[in-house]
Amino acid sequence: DAKTTQPPSMDCAEGRAANLPCNHSTISGNEYVYWYRQIHSQGPQYIIHGLKNNETNEMASLIITEDRKSSTLILPHATLRDTAVYYCIVRVAGANNLFFGTGTRLTVIP
Amino acid sequence: GAGVSQSPSNKVTEKGKDVELRCDPISGHTALYWYRQRLGQGLEFLIYFQGNSAPDKSGLPSDRFSAERTGESVSTLTIQRTQQEDSAVYLCASSLAVTGGPGNTIYFGEGSWLTVV
Numbered sequence: 379d380a381k382t383t384q385p386p387s388m389d390c391a392e393g394r395a396a397n398l399p400c401n402h403s404t405i406s407g408n409e410y411v412y413w414y415r416q417i418h419s420q421g422p423q424y425i426i427h428g429l430k431n432n433e434t435n436e437m438a439s440l441i442i443t444e445d446r447k448s449s450t451l452i453l454p455h456a457t458l459r460d461t462a463v464y465y466c467i468v469r470v471a472g473a474n475n476l477f478f479g480t481g482t483r484l485t486v487i488p
Numbered sequence: 489g490a491g492v493s494q495s496p497s498n499k500v501t502e503k504g505k506d507v508e509l510r511c512d513p514i515s516g517h518t519a520l521y522w523y524r525q526r527l528g529q530g531l532e533f534l535i536y537f538q539g540n541s542a543p544d545k546s547g548l549p550s551d552r553f554s555a556e557r558t559g560e561s562v563s564t565l566t567i568q569r570t571q572q573e574d575s576a577v578y579l580c581a582s583s584l585a586v587t588g589g590p591g592n593t594i595y596f597g598e599g600s601w602l603t604v605v
Contacts, residue, residue, distance in 0.1 A: 412593075421492075421579050421596035422531070475521055476594055478531040 381405065381468040387483040390460075396453040398482050400466030403447040410469045411442060412476065413451045415462040422465065422478070425451065456486045490514070492597035494580050500603045501570055509565040509600045513582030520563050521594065522555060523579040531579065537563060538585075570604045577601045 383401040390396040402411060412427040426433055426440045428449070433440045439452040453460055465481040493512040501507050513520045522534040534547045537557045548554070552570075557563040567574055577599040583592045 421581075421598045424593050424595060427593065475533045475536055477533065478523075480530055 381477070382466045382479055384464075384466050384479065384482045386480065387485070389485050389487055390453075390456045392458060392486050392488050393455055396456040396460065396484060396486070398451040398453075398464050398466075398484065399448065400450070401448045402466070402468050405446050405468050407446075411440065411446075411449050412467045412469050413438070413440065414465045414467065414476075414478075415460075416465070416481075417459075417462040425464075427469070456484075458486050458488065460484065461486045492580055492582050492595055494578075494597040494600050496600055497598065498601045498603075500605060503572060503604055504569055506566065506568045507570055507602060509567075509578050509580075509602070511563045511565070511580030511582075511597060513561065513563070513580070514595060517582035517584055517595075518560060519583045519585055519592075519594075520557060521581040521583075522563070522565050523581065523596075524549075524576045525579060525599070526576045534565070567602075570602075572604045575602055575604045 381402055381404055410427050410429050413425040414422040415425055416422045426435055426438050428440045428442050442449045463481040463483050465478050467476050492514055495510045499507055518539055520537040523531045524534055525531050535542050535545055535555050539560050540557045552568045555565045579596055579599045581594045581596040583594045585592050
């Protein structure tokens with residue numbers, strides 16, 4: 379069962395920041411939040427993950443609330459190539475796989 | 489190569505035939521996963537390997553599906569007597585280890601697209 383809730387779709391203007399929310403209110407203390415995206419006809423691409431602290435890499439930033447019940451993935455300057463389905467996933471400690479929910483379909487508009 | 493490699497990238501087969509799909513994980517990754525994704529749908533977990541062992545095969549859709557891994561490297565997913573509902577992209581992924589801690593990020597290949605006609 380999915381442990382995350384995401385909006386089914388979002389639009390973002392090209393060049394603007396895309397903020398993708400995710401609720402994971404039942405997350406446990408030793409569970410990580412992972413974000414992947416899947417561009418049409420490609421395999422899922424790892425973006426970022428975090429436990430408690432905010433994280434940033436060359437692709438995105440991950441903001442996790444203090445109570446860890448929600449997080450936001452931020453693409454600082456969205457481009458048309460960022461159009462994809464974005465998956466927020468809670469990785470259960472010791473779990474043997476990632477459970478992909480339905481994700482958020484982000485459309486970047488010119 | 490640097491990433492997870494899958495072959496064939498595309499396969500069209502006749503109903504009733506057997507198919508084999510191959511996955512080469514990232515070098516050094518002990519964990520390997522297989523997923524299925526039907527057109528327009530989400531990812532469906534099939535099976536994972538820790539080393540050459542598959543502790544849980546309950547995700548395989550039917551007994552027509554089997555998978556093996558050798559040398560803690562290459563894995564093969566075999567579908568016997570293919571049916572039209574088997575048409576999907578089959579995604580392979582790998583990670584350093586199974587548990588969800590840091591450093592165990594799962595990386596995916598580009599998939600093998602299977603069409604059963």
